[in-house]
Amino acid sequence: MPTDNTAIPVAKPMESIKFDNLLINFTTEFQRVWSTKGSGAELASFWRPSPAPDLLPGYFPLGDLAASADSNISGQRVMAVVCEGDPQSNEPHQQKALSRPDDYEQIWKSSDSGSSGAIWRPIPPDGYVALGLVCSNGHDKPSLNAVRCVRTDLVIASNVGDLIWNDKGSGAKVDFSAWSITPPNAEEGEIYFAPGTFIGANSYDKPFTHAAAYSLRMQIPLQINPAPQLPVLTGFSAPQPLETPAATQTARLPWFAVEDNFMLPIERFSKSPYYHLARTDQYVLIGEGHNTDEKSKLLRWSAPRTLIDKLLQVFTRITSIEVKSAWPTRVSEAGHPVTYSARLTKSFTHTEKSFSGWVKSQAIDIAAIIPKNRMLAVYQLHSRYDLLREDGTQAAVSFTYADSDGLDFAEYPREDNEVCAPAPVTGLPTATDNAP
Incomplete structure (x- = not known):
């Protein structure tokens, strides 16, 4: 101080x-x-x-x-x-x-x-x-x-x-x-x-x-880049690993709206007048399967836990940034040279569509019926949030969001009227098994 x-x-x-x-x-x-x-x-x-x-x-x-x-x-x-x-x-x-x-x-x-x-x-x-x-x-x-x-x-x-x-x-x-x-x-x-x-x-x-x-x-200035495209299967082989994408959306926050444990409050004004909260979206492969049988087959997977509550709590505590709601008004004092209140957009935090990703952080079971002679890959969109200083160095821990209700799938060959989309289920084992 x-x-x-x-x-x-x-x-x-x-x-x-x-x-x-x-x-x-x-x-x-x-x-x-x-x-x-x-x-x-x-x-x-x-x-x-x-x-x-x-x-x-x-x-x-x-x-x-x-x-x-x-x-x-x-x-x-x-x-x-x-x-x-x-x-x-x-x-x-x-x-x-x-x-x-x-x-x-x-x-x-x-x-x-x-x-x-x-x-x-x-x-x-x-x-x-x-x-x-x-x-x-x-x-x-x-x-x-x-x-x-x-x-x-x-x-x-x-x-x-x-x-x-x-x-x-x-x-x-x-x-x-x-x-x-x-x-x-x-x-x-x-x-x-x-x-x-x-x-x-x-x-x-x-x-x-x-x-x-x-x-x-x-x-709050928001730079938006093209969103990642759902991968497309081109054959029966396993999907190729995805390249690390660039930031999809970046919110630019002024120095007084961010706490930084490595800088004095007014020092942020001169050394990092703006901070960049970058959201990087990426499709993560949850599971894939090739049905070589002559009848439909039920496959099951488990989507791992994404949001770690403690990481989000640590991020908020050391940066003062609230993700799910408005920052509480910060009264000017030694640690907060400017009295302010702030709130990110709902589209940036995903809360305009679903709030579940910030609440349901547990693993989920998934089941999908694959028609005969088909390949199916199940993806979940993950958003990683990173807080960067003006010089590009990381200012806090990172955390990841994923909507538990949002799953996407790619298939080969593509025939929409024959494939049943994957869906979250409860109480299912994670081992692969034939449908009864």
Whole structure:
């Protein structure tokens, strides 16, 4: 885990997350705007993201960061910054993803104390929302270029998280408390993540319905390659071994949505900004038989167990990735620099057709009736999942899925009206035997 004395240098920026015409990236560089030191309240400090212009030109903060301490957070914390991207729609009048606030509304100031600071709420134009509050050292309004507001369809309404700071003891005329933002559970194929900003309330109680809290959204990029084809029998000889295939589908996950025991949390940001969860599909031969008799014959096989529950549990524990459901919302802390929720697509995890492969991991018995003078091979589609870092190294244990209800067969010679498809059965021995 990182300590206050551990800074993670970022030599080059990660490839930006693209969501429609919005570009999202991250910075670990901050400028202190104001500290509560001398105000009479508990010590806190407020920081503005300051991405290096040569690394992230044109990127803006979405608000300031509130920290319940006064130590330097540069290199210790990470925060989202945004930039206007190229239009992604054919509509000639598509709205820009970002806009300057129209104005600011002061919601608190440290009057009658030994410190002079103020907190402001950006007033967004129609069709846009502000994702965080902005501070000033003094009581003057911040620049309208200090932050950007985001188009409403590019964000998701969120919940109020944990208390960061309140002004008890400051002597200010108006009460104030600062709170983190927690995104809701993500929908299929998306990730919702808090930008690292804070929201506020003019009381010490946790705000609920009247608090405007928002998180950023992104879709999980999915690269899809051609699926493997069921092998074809060309004679009565045993089927040839199948070649090891390439990945069939690959989900690209940002660094903050994956845990990696071999890297510090913010170190992942610089060394492996993206992780690749690759699904490799392959037809596995369960059994084959050649009926040389003059009558139909019953053959039986056993499909071995595929999914090992303990492997899947280990994978989830060390990576935080949930395969069968949404990740539980991960609250920002030392181990999770970004508060987020994520969910893979059902097609990627096979759960759009059947959930049984994630539940039934035991071996199954199979029986098939083969007509006379026929060759039959029974296959089951296996999907192996591998988590790879940006450099191609493996980041976790692999695991395999197979749908217990899904079997395919190839025959020679091919005559559909005479062959009975194989099916799972129970209570049958695995030895080959003639049909009665």
